[in-house]
Amino acid sequence: DAGVTQSPTHLIKTRGQQVTLRCSPKSGHDTVSWYQQALGQGPQFIFQYYEEEERQRGNFPDRFSGHQFPNYSSELNVNALLLGDSALYLCASTHPRRANYGYTFGSGTRLTVV
Amino acid sequence: AQSVTQLDSHVSVSEGTPVLLRCNYSSSYSPSLFWxxxxxxxxxxxxxxxxxxxxxxxxINGFEAEFKKSETSFHLTKPSAHMSDAAEYFCVVSILTSGTYKYIFGTGTRLKVLA
Incomplete structure (x- = not known):
């Protein structure tokens, strides 16, 4: 049973560029959340998607946007990259009625902005 | 507002000795907590x-935690540390807003296990 799959694993971008990160949720899960983990910090909630809609959003600027597809996979897009966007981006999935019983996390995408 | 505080940023123990990673939470209702x-x-x-x-x-891996409402704590313990336990540990509170749950993470505790 595949867990949460994220791609790519590593990425280097230049300031001002745009990036798209991808996530496939665990089989049977239809809710996807994205987190940003800066070096030495705990993960910070970016947003959550369910039924192809953004359901919740953390304290992140509009440069961060997302999408969920009918097969429940999701993308995170970041525009106008800043050096401070360098971080590990984690995707997590769950079933909405069991969300309080734990999310399954992917291994993350390490984004470096130079 | 709901939050968690991990009281130690770094913990070092010798292999075979007990592990204690401390977490305190703040919640206006009965929380769901995770490590x-x-x-x-x-x-x-x-x-x-x-x-x-x-x-x-x-x-898993011999870890356990006790929820103490009176102390608003959810400390993680293990009787005997193994080298493979060396890692970063996060205490998490789950909050319900807008009909869905999201996680609030603590700042993490880095566990070092000495041979």
Whole structure:
């Protein structure tokens, strides 16, 4: 049973560029959340998607946007990259009625902005 | 507002000795609490969870945690540390807003296990 799959694993971008990160949720899960983990910090909630809609959003600027597809996979897009966007981006999935019983996390995408 | 505070940023123990990682929470209602572990360059793995059932929760790899409402604590323990336990540990509170749950993470505790 595949867990949460994220791609790519590593990425280097230049300031001002745009990036798209991808996530496939665990089989049977239809809710996807994205987190940003800066070096030495705990993960910070970016947003959550369910039924192809953004359901919740953390304290992140509009440069961060997302999408969920009918097969429940999701993308995170970041525009106008800043050096401070360098971080590990984690995707997590769950079933909405069991969300309080734990999310399954992917291994993350390490984004470096130079 | 709901939050968690991990009281130690770094903990060092010798192999075979007990582990104690401390977490205090703040919540206006009965919370759901989790401990996750993150090994270097890896994602987060769920160790255990408390969701208003038994207050003593047993998890994977010999870890357990006790929910103490009077102390607003959810400390993680293990009787005997193993070298493979060296990792970053996160205490997490789950909050319900807009009909869905999201996680609030603590700042993490880095566990070092000495041979």
């Amino acid at each position: 996750y572990v993150q090994h270097p360059n890896k994602g987060l793995q769920l160790l255990l969870k408390y969701t208003s059932a038994a207050t003593l929760v047993k998890g």
